[in-house]
Amino acid sequence: MSGLREQKKQKTRTAIMEAAFTLFGERGYENTSISALAKAAGIGKGTIYSYFSSKSEILLAFCEDELDCLHLELQRTIPADAPLEEKLLHVFMYEFRYVTKNKGFGRTLMRELIFPKELTTEKSRQIEEQFIQFFVLMFTEAQERGQLRRDIDLTLTCGHFYALYLMALSAWHSGRLPSEEDVRAALQVMFRQALSGLQPKKA
Template sequence: MAGLREQKKKQTRAAIMEAAFTLFGERGYENTSISALSKAAGIGKGTVYSYFRSKSEILLAFCEDELECLHLELQRTIPADAPLEEKLLHVFMHEFRYVTKNKGFGRTLMREVIFPKELTTEKSRKIEEQFIQFFVIMFTEAQTRGQLRRDIDLTLTCGHFYALYLMALSAWYSGRLPEEDDVRAAMQVMFRQALSGLMPQPELP
């Protein structure tokens, strides 16, 4: 019975998030009510609140799910000894595809991630810390393989590459980088330039 209850809870949560993905993208975040979400998900309004306290929490749930996907994606598709540039490009392109598969929803999600509401600040910070730790582990492995200097702050380095990703994402939304291949090419150039200053330098004789 416990297994059936857990399965039902997962199905209900998935239905809420699917409804949010569709309605946030079609109507916009502000114009979508909890009542509309519950109707689209085929459940009661109170049921939505039993899973999420607010619409912002629903958005953050997408971030949690995507973070888990990133872990699986990296383990499944990229060799452990792959160059850091390759890993970064793969991870951020995966993130780009996730955010942009529904343009309106992606814009709303990124706004909430970058400028969280007070109600969800603590939860947003926890997700941010998990995201940073994901990259810190990747950077630490790169240091071990001699692909990255050991005298750098890894948290700030994470912020550096995330900022470059946001620049490419913004350029896609504005039409300056209209195609996915354009986004990838731009990120590759920016990442390569950044890494050239972060790689270990040969010791002087």
């Protein structure tokens, strides 16, 4: 019985998030009410509040799901001993596809993650910390394989590569990088340039 109840809860949560994905993308975040989300999800307004305390929390749930997907993607598709550049490209292109499959929704998601509202600041910080640790682990493994220097701050290194990704994402939104292939090529160049200055010094 508890299994059926859990399935129903998951189905309801999925319906809410699918409604948010559609409406945030079509109407914009500010112009979408909780009532509209409930109607689109086929549930009562009060039901949404039993899952999420606010619209911002719904957005952050997408960030949490994305992080889970990133872990799975890395485990399923990239060999553990793959070069760091390959792993970074794969992960960031996966994220790029995630936030651009609905342009309007992707903008809203990134804005809330990078510039969170006061009500969700703590939750945003928790997700940010999980995201950082995801990359710190990747960088630590690269250090152990001699692909990355050991005398660098790994948290700041995470910020460095994420900033390069945001630059490419912004260029895609503005049309300077019109295709996914262009984004990947730009990221590859920027990552390669960064990594060439981070590789261990040869004796």
